[in-house]
């Protein structure tokens with residue numbers, strides 16, 4: 059049976075996770091290992107200085123066998139899922155999501171959802187991250203045909219080593235979804251707001267936030283694709299080296 063490991067960054071009770079597990083069950087035998095709480099924005103963090111505790115949920119709580127990792131990150135969950143729960147049994151795919159809200163452009167660096175898929179890639183298993191763009195509702199269950207299409211592709215078409223797919227789906231409540239496009243990573247610029255508040259005891263606290271987002275017009279990018287109503291599928295590699303900058307570094311080389 060095809061094993062499919064599933065995680066997310068929104069916590070094990072998030073509706074997008076259960077929806078993804080139901081869809082994955084059409085393609086294999088899903089196993090959920092997910093954080094016990096919302097870890098959105100945790101990026102690719104791994105827990106090395108604290109103990110990790112994993113608890114198996116009672117049968118029926120989710121559509122498949124499910125483990126929650128107390129205060130774990132998506133990276134922790136994929137790592138424990140592959141090397142502890144599955145004990146070396148290699149799944150066909152690592153899926154992450156479905157995240158409520160986009161993970162476009164530079165979000166990929168902050169996103170725990172994307173990190174879950176990328177951790178799969180780093181561990182040698184093809185990973186796919188799914189995000190549904192914001193809207194008046196988040197109809198995760200309506201994404202079945204799109205998720206099926208991507209899973210079918212990922213199972214049939216080997217990705218290069220250390221590559222995962224980042225899938226962003228336009229919200230069908232905002233406009234009709236026109237198709238699926240292969241895209242490059244775009245850019246997202248947030249307003250650089252820091253909210254300064256006072257806690258009930260008079261201490262100052264800060265909150266990073268900024269709802270305003272600007273996405274430059276980059277043809278072929280994930281940002282442009284979703285803006286035009288298309289599902290964006292962006293292959294992300296783990297080699298972050300910038301070839302042109304590396305070539306320029308010829309002049310830094312020295313024997314000292």
Ligand code: MN
Pocket residue numbers: 067068097098099157158171
């Ligand atoms: Mn999230």
